[in-house]
Amino acid sequence: MLGLRGRGKSRSEAFADTQHAGTAHGVEDWVFRAENVTKVYRNGVRANDGISLHVDPGEVYGLLGPNGAGKTTLVKQAVGLLKPTSGTITLGPYDLIESPAAARQLCSYLPQAQPPIESFSVHEAIQLCGRIRGGRTSVVKRRADELIEALDIGEWRDTRGIRLSGGVKRLVGFAMVTVCPGRVVILDEPTNDVDPLRRRLLWNQIRELGNRGVAVFLVTHNVLEAEKSVDRLAIISGGRLVAEGTPSSMKSEDRGNLRLQLMLVPGCDTPEMPAFCHHATRVGNNVVAVVNENDAAHAIGWAVEQIGEGTAEEYALGATSLEDAYIRLTGEAPGDDGTE
């Protein structure tokens, strides 16, 4: 039937491999590797174009990019929902493309959409998922209780999914896939709809997964939060991997630069940007640009002038962030709070 085959491993051995996620069991290299992955849909859209990356055990790896960049396509291929046109995706000794059953066993996946838990109470959904993934009942129950407390959703422990808000459902979905995690936990926009306080708790749990040796591969639009929480990240644009590295290395090109943010008066057009402002992008009523440190005084003078003319309400000048690198690499601004 559906075997977890990987270079001669039996199904029971492969299942056992998932149970030792986070430990030093065995000497296999449990790195998640995507090598030259290309996905061309039937309509000719080249969603992924020669993407190569790897995620080490215990690493929290972020995948950023604009809408339609190919992020979700890439992760779906890792869990056996899509098949690459070419390239390989492996996890330890397992070829996840050749064995989608192994992919589902070894990888826990939280899709972008909400989990189907209308009829389930919160603790039921989490525990059942844990048992489906092969966890022992007592262990799963304990772990479910820990997650409910850690994510501060105890108030809704016995509430059916149909009565939950989108944000709480998202947290429950996260708990469902991490109560008994595989070797890799793949999260697609895990913080969507989650309030700022619980978002912090969620990021703590993501970090905790990494500390336990689980490789976490997460797709997010929330560049600022990703900057604080991921070990490494990749930026995908137009199906291609355009940059990869630690948040610090991504920002290295912006060393010596500052970030100028001008908050425009609602309804005002974007003012003509002076020559010392680079990569200017408008997001809502904010214009963000990069200026060299040596031009800081000119930038402040210009911003004050805009305020005096009634074009802007206020300005801010500070260190560049990962968001500026993102804008530089993709030419687009990420959404704020996970929205576009």
Next chain:
Amino acid sequence: MAHAYWEMCNWEYRNLRMFLPMLTSVLVLQGAGLVLGIGLFFHHIPPSAALYVATGVPVLNLLTLGLIFEPQIVADRRAEGSYEFLRSMPVPRSMMMLAWYTVSLVPSLPALVLSLVVAVARYHLHLAVSPAIIPAIVATSLTGTLLGYALAHGIPSPMVTRLASTTLIFILFGFSPIMFPASQLPAWLVSANRWLPFGSMATIIRSALVHGLATPAGAGRAYVTVCAWGALAALVSARVVRHRR
């Protein structure tokens, strides 16, 4: 495998439980309603017609969830995006299907029994229920579920899936010899239904409830037809649920 099957039964049961009382009621009303309602077409319904209606309605009870509702449930999941969550769970696809089949029998069987009780009471029928009713129910419900599964998971568009399952309702009610003899159909439909499973499902159920309406050879052929469709649907289901774009 057994563990996966048990936990998926758990999942499917809990998924449906908010709606199980309503589903059971709908199936009971459907069965009893058809039995009583069709009788209203006649001033005095002939006993043979009453017998066909009484023994045909159970087939509809067994097919409604697996063949009609399942594709619509899956279409809804695709539309709301939760379909992929289930597809990414580490459960063999066969166990998922078997778990759904098991749980879908829960509301179907009471409806089947009740529709027979109503029919016997209303039309003063005498049924001779034989042990063959068990394989007949299993073959009918399993083939119906497998057909529904193939339909549900083989058609990517939720809208097309809903339209297809709605069309099946008309085919089952109006063009399949389930609640009336095949001889009442035009010749071309009689020929078509020789190869389709629905008339054969009615034959095997009927042969287990009433003496004389089907010959042993006829019942045997009907079993072969139903099982062949079941096997075909299983092959198609296995292929479509494993298919990756």
